[in-house]
Structure formats: structure tokens, C-alpha cells
Amino acid sequence: MELRTRPLVLLISTCSLAVLTCFYLFPFSNTGIDDRLRTKQKNSFQAPKENIWSELSNQEAKDVYEFVFDELSYLNLTKHPKSNRENFIVVLETLRPNKTDAVPYLRDDAAIPERWAMARVAQVMEDEPYMVHYMVGPLPVGSDTQVLPLDYVFNSGRNYVANPVQDFFAIMEFGLSLAENVSDITQDLLGAVVNRNDPSDPKGLLCWPRPSRIERGGLSMWFEFFRPGTASGARTILPQGIYVKVDASSHNTDDWTAGQFYYNGYLYDTENDFRKAWQKPDFSRAGINQDGSWTDTEDFESKPAGRELPPPVAVQPYGPRYRLDKEQKFVSWFGFEFYITTAQATGLTLFDIRFKGKRVMYELGLQEAMAHYAGDDPMQGGLEFMDSFFGMGLNMFELVPGYDCPAYADYLDSRFHQTTHSYEHPNSICLFEYTADHLLSRHSAQYSVTASRNTYLVVRSVSTVGNYDYTIEYIFYLDGAIEVKIRASGFIFGSFFAHTNEDEYGHRIQEALSSSMHDHVINFKADLDVATQENDIVRLAWEPLTKSYPWDGPEIEERNTMHIVEYPVEKETAMDWPKNGGEFYVVMSSEEKNAWGERKGYRIAAGTGMGSPPHLTILNSTTLGDSARWAERDLWVLQRKDNEPRSADPLNYFAPHDPLIDFTKMANHETLKHGEGSEYDGDLVVYFNLGAHHLPHSGDIPNTLMHTSASSVMFVPHNFADRDPSRESVQGVRLQLKGKKGSGGFAGEQSEAASGDLRTRVARRAEAGEGHKAMYFGQTYEEGMKLPLEALEPDLVGRFESEEIGVTDLGFNGSAAGLWEREQ
Structure with a gap:
């Protein structure tokens, strides 16, 4: 210590x-399992070590x-x-x-x-x-x-x-006061005024600050008028186009002053200047951004053909095939083993991930979720969020069974402690097995067809930080691959559409609403221990080659071809996803080799989202300073150190130019060479980014859709095993077609004594020698199932426990800075 x-x-x-x-598989019989036995088996499973x-x-x-x-x-x-x-x-x-x-x-x-x-x-x-x-x-x-x-x-x-937030109530009070001072203007231009007695009055206005301009001497904030969007939570797409700059640098709130006003493309030095301009008959007015049915995220009335029937759902009639120690939050599934935990800032993290008894990662978890905007108004022009500041774990709320996760999923609670109180978010993590709509592998031969189901394990949570819902999941595949995936939904943070707007920062998407381009860059840590703690990382590059081969002559003197070139990564560095996918990034064990003499490794690859995950577009962000330098490249490889456990800290938000954790001091080009004479022990860590360059369009109204906002990174075994590890655990079938004798059969088919074994049992569609034959590898369903309605459509009124969800409003009061406000 x-x-x-x-x-x-x-x-x-x-x-x-x-x-x-040890990997365990429930010994299910062909006729199903008694619920009491299944419960006993689940409860009796214990983690090998304490979490x-x-x-x-x-x-x-x-x-x-x-x-x-x-x-x-x-x-x-x-x-x-x-x-x-x-x-x-x-x-x-x-x-x-x-x-x-x-x-x-x-x-x-x-x-x-x-x-x-x-x-x-x-x-x-x-x-x-x-x-x-x-x-x-x-x-x-x-x-x-x-x-x-x-x-x-x-x-x-x-x-x-x-902490630059001297008094959150004073900030809100100042916003109310300056709004009241111009209530005649807002009534005329916007048709509404603030309601001091009920700030969330749907017919009223809100006046809120952009919390990102934190100066060394205090606060300098731009306030903007919004409509509350009370019914749907749509405030961020209801900006009203009047902006006021406030000098709050003094610790004495009596010294705070309202300065410039901005409206419809014009900047006014004072309230008096704005008022004089408004009173002129030729004053240029913008539109009004009204709330209405267009912000509703649901449509209960439409009845297109097919909506009268419910969609297909997945069921799990024989119970889970993974084992779960709920007390220790330890999971075992087809060779994978790992522990689950959470933190208030970063949410879900997995530890000690093993495959086939070998550790492949010590730690895998989120570090920071950043969104950086651009725009031509005072709100969007400097807007950025670092969501660990609000708490990706604090905002992991209860999941909706049958929707966020299958009805049959296991659900885990999360716990946190603030201001001497302890809280629990029930059912905020789910764990389930799922079979994809595409196969893991298949092959058609002349007289046979083999198909293997793609079943994987998912650990999932959803963090709702203000206007956005981030679904974060860790996916485990039968071949040993691990995928980290994030999907976003919720309301965009839109900007007011003024007549001076051009499509430089976004698109017009409603009568008085424009979208704002922004980058989501979400940082994760992967502390890889591929078979051993001593690892190396290499770049395997696809490169063109011109070479003479003795077997080519005399017709071809030189052949234009390609080859693989291995480049060791010998010092801490940043890497971007290669052009044309022309490089593999592989973390290899320094010692362990497979049966063929190849070093055991895991490849880091862009996954199954909308494309290669991005990094930050903005160079040397004025707003971020040094608080998020990890966002400037796609992935980083560093020495692992006990005194560098994270790439960021939630309080970097308060000191962007002098952060608690400066990533540039971590990524400082130290050696990754190890062995005799080196103080570095070969234990490396990779930081990688997920996210999207998001240019919202009309289809983002009212909500961004998850299937178009997904990104992922995969860690794929690379010579880690001697052959495909999924072969022994996958479920599937081989169909033997009717053909000539010797045209291909089942291995060991002549051994009828083995016909009772699940891996060699032959199920015939017709008598021997006639028609097709089918052999199943893995278990099959043998009897019809009577499923309760709960397995198809859970009783959400009865199962959902939360009475109220405390979603942050992205103001200071939604963070640790204004935590005391919740005590009032």
C-alpha cells in the first residue's frame, strides 16, 4: 500500500x-426443469473469490x-x-x-x-x-x-x-429575475413569461445557463430561454432564441450583472439596447418554438397494418445457461468468467475477465462520456458535457423488462452513497443470453448443410444523463470475442432557428428549431492481460509488394501483390483506425503460444456499429482545455500503473485547463519494451473511444434512434486457441442430404452405441437410408412449451419498482456541485 x-x-x-x-452448464433434461431445482442451482453457485x-x-x-x-x-x-x-x-x-x-x-x-x-x-x-x-x-x-x-x-x-458554483440557488434566482425584467419583451416575442411560483409551468418559460464557461475567477454564463417541455421532457428541443450573458465572477451575488443580449443573429450590448431595438417598428422577429404533439415520443393512435398484432419475442423456456452469484456479482458462461461492479461517475465495470481459465482482461469499463457541440449562437457555440460529472452510475435507472432487456433476463441492483444517505436503483443492470438472427457459422457442401446458432451473453445498463439515454453493453461470444457497444437515444440538444441560420452547423428540423452538429466521444479502459500480464502490441499492416518469384518466370518478371508487415509498438502512443482497414492492432502475450507456435493474442477492431468509432473533430478545444485529451485520437496504448487508474476524473469539468487528471501526462511516450534491463514489466492498458459524429436531421425528431447511433469495439481472439473455441459449445445442426454412398456422413455414425449422447445423437426424418438425416450438436427442444403470459409480455405495473426517476437537468444542481440542493 x-x-x-x-x-x-x-x-x-x-x-x-x-x-x-469452471465453466458450468446446467444439466437440463430433455423434458425441462423444475423451477425449484433451477432456483436452487442458481442460488448454490458461488464465485471462486470475493468481489x-x-x-x-x-x-x-x-x-x-x-x-x-x-x-x-x-x-x-x-x-x-x-x-x-x-x-x-x-x-x-x-x-x-x-x-x-x-x-x-x-x-x-x-x-x-x-x-x-x-x-x-x-x-x-x-x-x-x-x-x-x-x-x-x-x-x-x-x-x-x-x-x-x-x-x-x-x-x-x-x-x-x-468549486466555482458558490450558490446554485442564486444562479437560478438571477435567471428568474432577469427574465422578469424583460417579461414584456418575452410576452411579445415568445407569447410567454417565466412563472416564479411554478417554474415548470408548461405555458411558461425557463431561463437556464450554459454551465460550461467556467473561468478561473468565477463564472461567466450565457442564459437562454426555454419552454419546459414538462410532459415529454423535451426542454432541449424547445429553445426560444433569446440569450443573456451574465457576469457572475464575483463571490458576492449582489455584484452579478446582466450584460449582452443576443436575438435573431444580432448582439446587443445591454438590456437597454435590446429594448430600444425591440420597440422599433422594423425590428426583425424570429419565429416561436412551441411545444406540441411533435415532441411526443409515443403515438397511441396510429393503426397501420400489422400494429394490431404484437411482434415476435425471445423466450428462455429451460432457464439460463449461465451461472450467476448475485451476492458477489460473478458470472460464468461457456468458459467466460468475470465480476461486475459499479461506480457513481462511470457506471458499470467488469473485472478479472477470463476465457477458458486464462485472464484476457483485468478491467473493462467506461471512463468518460463527452459531447462537444458547435453552433452560431451563444449556447451551442461553446456547449460541451462531461457526463461523469453528472454521474453515469448515478443515472443508471431501472430497466424495463421485456423492452430494455428480455423478460427472462436476470436483473441486478446498484447502490450508491451521498450526503450520509444510501440509495439503491433497483434492476439497473441486466444479464441475459440471446440468439442472433444471423448464424455464427454455416457451410453448404454437396450433400450436407451445417448451421451454427450465434448465441451470446450480454451485460447491459442504461444511463440517462439529461436529454440522452446511453445503452452500454458488454457482449461475450462463444469464440472468446468481447464487444463493447454503446447506443444513444433521447432528445437532441437543438438550437433555435433564426432567419440568419445557414446549414453550417446543422439542419432546420422544425418551424423554429435547428439541429446542432456535435461529437460524442465516449472513453473506455481495457486493461488487457492476454494469457499473461506481460503483453506486447503490434501493428500487422497490409502493404503492397512488388516481388519476383522463381515460379513466375518467364511470363511474369515481377508480380504486384501484397504481404503482412509486423510493426512492434515500442512506446506509448495514440493510434487511429487505419485507412481501408489496412492494419490489425493485436495485443499478444509475451510468453504464451498456441500449439502451432504462434503467440496468443487478441485483436482490437472496430465493431458492429455504424462505422469506425470517431475521435473529436475540434482541434485544441477552447472549452475542454486539457481535460479530455484522450478524445483527440481513436485509441491509446500506455504502460499500466497503479497511480494511473483512470483517464479522467468527473471534477475535470471544474478545472479544464488544470485538470485533476491530465491525460497528456499519462500518454507521455514511455517505453513499452520490457525484459532484462527494463523497469517496465510489460503490463499495458488500452484506452479506446466509442461514439459518433452526430448531425441530427428530421428523423431525430422527437428522439434519436438507437440503430443509427450505435458504435462498438471488439476484442477478437487472434491465435489465442489452437482452433475455433466455439466449436465445442455452439448449438446447431448438420443436415445430411440424400446422396451416393460415401458422399459424406456423420463422424462416428457407425457407432450406434453413442446415439444417446447429445453430441452424436442422430435424429432421422425418415427410415434409415431414406430421405435426409439430421444430427444436432448441443441440446434441442424436445417438447412443446406452455409459457406464462409474463414470459411474453411482463406485467410492468407489477414488476417495475421505481416511483420516480431523478433524471438530471444538465444544470449544476444535477451534479455534485449542487448536491446540497437536493437536501432542501
Whole structure:
């Protein structure tokens, strides 16, 4: 624990703080399984090791809260904060163990790593509000438990960030006041005014800031008028085209001032200038962006042919074929094994992913989800979101059975702890097996046809951050491939259509609404351990070649052809998806080889989405600064280090030009050569991006559709096994066609004694020697099934547990910056 116990002299001097601180397959019979037996089998399955990355239990959180309140008593921490001028615990969660401590426990019989918690504290220092990170442990709380500054995971040299949001209520109050000051103008131009008594009045207006302009001395914000879109949650496609700049740099809210106004392509220096222009008879008016049925995401009335019948659904009549330890969140399926956990900022992460007993990844999970806009108005022109700031895990809400996931899926809860409270989101993770509408493999020979079903395992969650719903899934295939996939839906963040608009940043998509081009760049971490921890990465390049071959002459002197050239990646670097798919990126074991002498590897490839996942278009983003340099290329390969566990931190949002984690300090071209004489041990990590260049069009109204907004990256076995690993676990059939003797049969067909075995059983459609024959590999359905209605159409009224979903509104109050506001 050397990294964790390093004292933070800087924090002490600056902040005047004291440092106290086997693969299993259910043996189903051909006639089905008794539900009680199936339940017993599921419940009796146990993980081989404890989930050392799991969220804090409610009791652990309670004990840590009490301990921190006692140890940091000089801070006068409050349980019910009323402003950011008070000290309180914002976030409490597991501080995941260092890999150097975890691997010996997972691999050998070493002691279980110490368990620690991370506490993010809203803390006033030198009369300014900050967010400060602490580590608390070891757990359970005892005589040796300490509260220490958590600094080793940040390469900024500090564990704190200034909170520029001095008073969220003051921001909202100022917006209301400036809207009321121009209510005569808004009534004339927009046909509505703000309603102080009911800000969500569907007939009224909202006046909200763009929260991205965070300056070193405070805040400088552009406010925009919106209609609330209360019924459908459509506020982000209901901008009203009046913008007001507010200087909130002073800590004294009485000193805040409204400055420039912007409307219909014209910038006015003051409210008085805007008012004088409005009063002139030749004042140029824009349209009005009204709410209406066009924002409804449902149509209950239309009845095209076919809608009177429900669509096909998948069922699972014999129960799941994976095994799940719900307490440890450990899964086993056809050679794959892994642990599931969550975090408030990043949501779902998988650990210790193994295939056929060999670890292929230590960690696989989201790091940050960024959306960066462009436009010709003050809102869209500098708009960006870093969604871990709002919480991809905090906003993982309950999934809809039969819709988000099949009715038969297993559902897991997620837990989080804030301001001394513990919360649970029920059924926020689902796990299920699914058979695709396309085969895993097939082949037609002259007298036979072989078809193998493509069945895979999915772990899925949905994070709803404001206007967008991100479906994130990890998919496991029978051949050992792993896919990370993201799909987006929800309302776009549109811009107001003014008569001065051109199609430079988007398209006109409603009477007074324009789309805004934006990049979604969503960063993931893959800590690969392909068969061993010592790995190398190479580029296998397809290159043209002109070469003379002795067998070509004399007709051809030189042949134009191609060959593979291997380029070792010998230092930390960024890579983009190659032109024409002309390179393979393969992570290879430095030691392990298959039976043919080839190094075991996994290839990193663009997956099954809409195309190659993109990186950020904008160069040196004015808004992002150094907070998201990982977004500037497609993927990165780095040395893995305990003190570099993440590519980003949610509080980078507060300090974009001096972030807590600066990715450029991680990707600093260190060597990837290892072996004798090198301090680097060969343990590498890959950071890769998913997302899309999104140019919304009329089809994005009211919601973006998932099938056109999907992207993925796949990790595909490359010489990892001696042959296709799926052959022994896939389900399928071989049809032997009627033909001449010896034209091809079933292996071992003459051995009738084996006919009862599932892998060699022959099912004949006709008497021996007549017609076709079929042999099934794997289990088949033998009897008709009587399925309950619940298996086809779940009772959502009875099964859905959530009473209210606290979706963030993308304002400061939807983040840790305004967490205290929820206590009111």
C-alpha cells in the first residue's frame, strides 16, 4: 500500500488540514426443469473469490460516515447541507484496490487486498468552496482505520478542485429575475413569461445557463430561454432564441450583472439596447418554438397494418445457461468468467475477465462520456458535457423488462452513497443470453448443410444523463470475442432557428428549431492481460509488394501483390483506425503460444456499429482545455500503473485547463519494451473511444434512434486457441442430404452405441437410408412449451419498482456541485 500512504504536504500547507487521516452448464433434461431445482442451482453457485471491487454495503457506508465525522470533526461536517458554504460528504464509494495488490489474491492464495473507501468532501478552505478527496481504510472500521488525503491517483499534484458554483440557488434566482425584467419583451416575442411560483409551468418559460464557461475567477454564463417541455421532457428541443450573458465572477451575488443580449443573429450590448431595438417598428422577429404533439415520443393512435398484432419475442423456456452469484456479482458462461461492479461517475465495470481459465482482461469499463457541440449562437457555440460529472452510475435507472432487456433476463441492483444517505436503483443492470438472427457459422457442401446458432451473453445498463439515454453493453461470444457497444437515444440538444441560420452547423428540423452538429466521444479502459500480464502490441499492416518469384518466370518478371508487415509498438502512443482497414492492432502475450507456435493474442477492431468509432473533430478545444485529451485520437496504448487508474476524473469539468487528471501526462511516450534491463514489466492498458459524429436531421425528431447511433469495439481472439473455441459449445445442426454412398456422413455414425449422447445423437426424418438425416450438436427442444403470459409480455405495473426517476437537468444542481440542493 505504498502509494496510498504517501503524505500530502501540499494539502497540509495549502488547506491547513491535519492528515488523519469452471465453466458450468446446467444439466437440463430433455423434458425441462423444475423451477425449484433451477432456483436452487442458481442460488448454490458461488464465485471462486470475493468481489474485491464491489460497492460499499450500507453498513460499511454507515460506519465510514460515522468515522469520518469523528476524525474530521474540526471541519464541522453537516449531514444536511443548505449551501456550498458548508462542509459535507458529497460522495462515498469503494476505492478500488491497486492491481498489484489484487492479482496475487486472484491468481494465488495471497491475502485479500485491504478494502478502502473514497470520500469526496465539499469543503470550504480560505473562505472558498472546494471538492476534496480523502481515502478511508482499511475496512471494516477498526483501530487501524485512517482518513488520509487521496492524492496518488491524480497526476495534478493535488487532490482538490475549486468549486466555482458558490450558490446554485442564486444562479437560478438571477435567471428568474432577469427574465422578469424583460417579461414584456418575452410576452411579445415568445407569447410567454417565466412563472416564479411554478417554474415548470408548461405555458411558461425557463431561463437556464450554459454551465460550461467556467473561468478561473468565477463564472461567466450565457442564459437562454426555454419552454419546459414538462410532459415529454423535451426542454432541449424547445429553445426560444433569446440569450443573456451574465457576469457572475464575483463571490458576492449582489455584484452579478446582466450584460449582452443576443436575438435573431444580432448582439446587443445591454438590456437597454435590446429594448430600444425591440420597440422599433422594423425590428426583425424570429419565429416561436412551441411545444406540441411533435415532441411526443409515443403515438397511441396510429393503426397501420400489422400494429394490431404484437411482434415476435425471445423466450428462455429451460432457464439460463449461465451461472450467476448475485451476492458477489460473478458470472460464468461457456468458459467466460468475470465480476461486475459499479461506480457513481462511470457506471458499470467488469473485472478479472477470463476465457477458458486464462485472464484476457483485468478491467473493462467506461471512463468518460463527452459531447462537444458547435453552433452560431451563444449556447451551442461553446456547449460541451462531461457526463461523469453528472454521474453515469448515478443515472443508471431501472430497466424495463421485456423492452430494455428480455423478460427472462436476470436483473441486478446498484447502490450508491451521498450526503450520509444510501440509495439503491433497483434492476439497473441486466444479464441475459440471446440468439442472433444471423448464424455464427454455416457451410453448404454437396450433400450436407451445417448451421451454427450465434448465441451470446450480454451485460447491459442504461444511463440517462439529461436529454440522452446511453445503452452500454458488454457482449461475450462463444469464440472468446468481447464487444463493447454503446447506443444513444433521447432528445437532441437543438438550437433555435433564426432567419440568419445557414446549414453550417446543422439542419432546420422544425418551424423554429435547428439541429446542432456535435461529437460524442465516449472513453473506455481495457486493461488487457492476454494469457499473461506481460503483453506486447503490434501493428500487422497490409502493404503492397512488388516481388519476383522463381515460379513466375518467364511470363511474369515481377508480380504486384501484397504481404503482412509486423510493426512492434515500442512506446506509448495514440493510434487511429487505419485507412481501408489496412492494419490489425493485436495485443499478444509475451510468453504464451498456441500449439502451432504462434503467440496468443487478441485483436482490437472496430465493431458492429455504424462505422469506425470517431475521435473529436475540434482541434485544441477552447472549452475542454486539457481535460479530455484522450478524445483527440481513436485509441491509446500506455504502460499500466497503479497511480494511473483512470483517464479522467468527473471534477475535470471544474478545472479544464488544470485538470485533476491530465491525460497528456499519462500518454507521455514511455517505453513499452520490457525484459532484462527494463523497469517496465510489460503490463499495458488500452484506452479506446466509442461514439459518433452526430448531425441530427428530421428523423431525430422527437428522439434519436438507437440503430443509427450505435458504435462498438471488439476484442477478437487472434491465435489465442489452437482452433475455433466455439466449436465445442455452439448449438446447431448438420443436415445430411440424400446422396451416393460415401458422399459424406456423420463422424462416428457407425457407432450406434453413442446415439444417446447429445453430441452424436442422430435424429432421422425418415427410415434409415431414406430421405435426409439430421444430427444436432448441443441440446434441442424436445417438447412443446406452455409459457406464462409474463414470459411474453411482463406485467410492468407489477414488476417495475421505481416511483420516480431523478433524471438530471444538465444544470449544476444535477451534479455534485449542487448536491446540497437536493437536501432542501
